[in-house]
Amino acid sequence: MKPKSVIVIGAGIGGIAAAIHLARNGLKVTVFEKNPRPGGRCNRFSRDGHHFDSGPTLLIMPLLYEAEFTALGASLHDMLDLQRVDPTYHLIFDDGQHLDLTSDMKCMQEQLEAFEPGSFSSFRRYMDEGHRNYDLGVEKLVNHDFRTPADFFSLSNLPLLIQMKPLVNHYENMSAYFHHPRLKAAFTFQDVYMGLSPFEAPATFSMMSYTELAHGVWYPKGGMYSIVDALMELACRAGVEFHFGTTVDRIKINGNQANGVVLTDGRQIQSDVVLANADLPYVYKYLLPHDGESKRLAQKKYSCSVISFFWGVDKSYEQLSPHTLFLSDDYRENFESIIRDLNLPVNPCLYVHAPARLDPSMAPDGQDTLIAIVPVGHLSEKEPQDWVEIRDCARQEVFWRLRALGITDLEAHLKFEVNYTPLSWLKRYNLIKGSTHGLSHNLNQLGYFRPHNRHSKYHNLYFVGASTHPGTGIPTALVSGRLAAQRIMDDLHSLN
Numbered sequence: 001m002k003p004k005s006v007i008v009i010g011a012g013i014g015g016i017a018a019a020i021h022l023a024r025n026g027l028k029v030t031v032f033e034k035n036p037r038p039g040g041r042c043n044r045f046s047r048d049g050h051h052f053d054s055g056p057t058l059l060i061m062p063l064l065y066e067a068e069f070t071a072l073g074a075s076l077h078d079m080l081d082l083q084r085v086d087p088t089y090h091l092i093f094d095d096g097q098h099l100d101l102t103s104d105m106k107c108m109q110e111q112l113e114a115f116e117p118g119s120f121s122s123f124r125r126y127m128d129e130g131h132r133n134y135d136l137g138v139e140k141l142v143n144h145d146f147r148t149p150a151d152f153f154s155l156s157n158l159p160l161l162i163q164m165k166p167l168v169n170h171y172e173n174m175s176a177y178f179h180h181p182r183l184k185a186a187f188t189f190q191d192v193y194m195g196l197s198p199f200e201a202p203a204t205f206s207m208m209s210y211t212e213l214a215h216g217v218w219y220p221k222g223g224m225y226s227i228v229d230a231l232m233e234l235a236c237r238a239g240v241e242f243h244f245g246t247t248v249d250r251i252k253i254n255g256n257q258a259n260g261v262v263l264t265d266g267r268q269i270q271s272d273v274v275l276a277n278a279d280l281p282y283v284y285k286y287l288l289p290h291d292g293e294s295k296r297l298a299q300k301k302y303s304c305s306v307i308s309f310f311w312g313v314d315k316s317y318e319q320l321s322p323h324t325l326f327l328s329d330d331y332r333e334n335f336e337s338i339i340r341d342l343n344l345p346v347n348p349c350l351y352v353h354a355p356a357r358l359d360p361s362m363a364p365d366g367q368d369t370l371i372a373i374v375p376v377g378h379l380s381e382k383e384p385q386d387w388v389e390i391r392d393c394a395r396q397e398v399f400w401r402l403r404a405l406g407i408t409d410l411e412a413h414l415k416f417e418v419n420y421t422p423l424s425w426l427k428r429y430n431l432i433k434g435s436t437h438g439l440s441h442n443l444n445q446l447g448y449f450r451p452h453n454r455h456s457k458y459h460n461l462y463f464v465g466a467s468t469h470p471g472t473g474i475p476t477a478l479v480s481g482r483l484a485a486q487r488i489m490d491d492l493h494s495l496n
């Protein structure tokens with residue numbers, strides 16, 4: 001019998017992972033990707049011997065990676081040369097006070113006690129809470145496919161309302177552990193990975209600081225794009241066919257069925273199944289007939305965006321750790337400005353990544369490759385935003401912050417700069433509102449409330465990636481790929 005055919009729109013992490021699962025199950029899988037290379041947000045570029053990961057820089061939740069690579073028929077550790085990054089982050093506060101987040105408990109004890117006497121035992125209690133949330137979160141939320149309301153609103157899930165503190169505010173919950181606002185910030189900033197403010201996020205997300213310290217933050221040799229290289233190797237082995245530089249213009253609909261896609265060059269390609277990896281709100285808005293759903297999605301909360309600076313530098317700044325985070329004392333104002341006002345905060349928190357500290361081949365000898373990421377509001381449809389001016393302010397903030405580390409001459413040593421604003425994220429990857437993490441991860445947009453992996457009307461149209469279940473991040477995109485592929489296989493079997 002002829003194998004069933006699947007078209008995947010987009011070669012992001014979720015799209016490639018799903019494609020591998022489907023091809024390994026005997027389906028004929030064709031991927032159309034608008035950009036010239038795979039990876040989506042997890043991407044890379046090189047210039048004059050400097051190599052930049054243009055999206056993700058942190059391999060976190062390694063246990064999920066291991067499980068997902070195993071599910072793809074491979075070993076994570078055979079495919080990637082991983083090194084643990086410890087301290088994970090070098091945190092620097094406004095007056096230069098610093099804190100290294102490390103799995104070395106003796107070092108943590110000394111540092112925390114210097115901030116606030118008694119805080120080390122609070123930290124251990126906080127880690128216990130994070131541990132519980134991680135175990136439950138991965139089992140009950142991330143790895144779980146919510147196909148029916150009963151999958152979510154079950155009696156067995158009721159205790160989670162107490163155990164995982166989804167209704168408790170993350171930042172407020174920190175008062176049970178620390179008094180010092182800097183310590184509260186040090187263990188909640190990870191919420192921004194979900195595009196969330198800790199002042200809105202559920203306390204459930206203590207799982208992030210737990211996994212970073214317990215399971216580690218890792219770095220693959222050659223940079224984060226090595227993950228994409230590894231997945232592409234698996235996809236080619238499985239027989240997935242890729243077409244790069246090929247944009248899907250719309251999904252062909254016939255009654256309650258999606259029966260293929262129309263490309264921007266006019267070609268029409270038929271398939272039994274369509275799987276959209278392009279950002280879900282974009283798919284509803286631009287690739288599907290309008291049925292009111294895209295208006296409904298526009299009302300939802302979107303994650304923040306970022307301005308990224310990529311600098312090739314003609315000298316090496318050895319005092320920079322691999323991951324340096326500047327945490328502002330105006331912590332609450334930062335999130336109000338980003339999430340509520342869709343702006344650049346006055347005294348912004350920001351992150352600087354120096355990959356050559358981990359892998360010297362990321363920069364020419366004696367030089368440096370630097371990436372600075374400044375969280376900002378997403379694109380606004382209501383208020384005008386001058387992204388040139390905002391970007392230039394953000395750049396000055398980074399230069400100013402680096403002075404705390406004695407780096408006063410960076411501008412003079414820049415060989416070149418590439419930068420991305422929210423407009424770049426929109427244009428490069430069709431991310432609605434330029435939101436780098438897609439739909440936000442507040443309580444009413446998680447679990448069963450997050451857009452599902454299958455369209456409610458067109459039953460052979462599926463979704464995979466950050467704005468669908470389980471949510472943003474590379475490991476979660478791998479899970480999303482597996483869950484979407486499983487759903488497709490289950491549906492095809494039930495039709496036979």
Ligand SMILES: Cc1cc2nc3c(=O)[nH]c(=O)nc-3n(C[C@H](O)[C@H](O)[C@H](O)COP(=O)(O)OP(=O)(O)OC[C@H]3O[C@@H](n4cnc5c(N)ncnc54)[C@H](O)[C@@H]3O)c2cc1C
Pocket residue numbers: 009010011012013014015032033034035038039040041042054055056057058059060246247248249277278279306308428429430436437464465466467471472473474475477
């Ligand atoms: C700045 C930044 C930093 C991040 N840091 C981290 C981190 O440190 N660790 C981590 O785990 N995660 C991080 N993330 C999140 C992570 O990158 C994403 O959650 C994940 O890569 C999303 O994968 P996805 O499957 O949703 O696909 P996407 O990356 O959204 O890919 C979708 C693909 O669809 C393509 N496409 C769109 N429209 C069309 C069309 N019409 N036709 C054809 N193709 C189309 C796009 O070009 C894209 O390649 C970061 C993200 C950003 C932006």
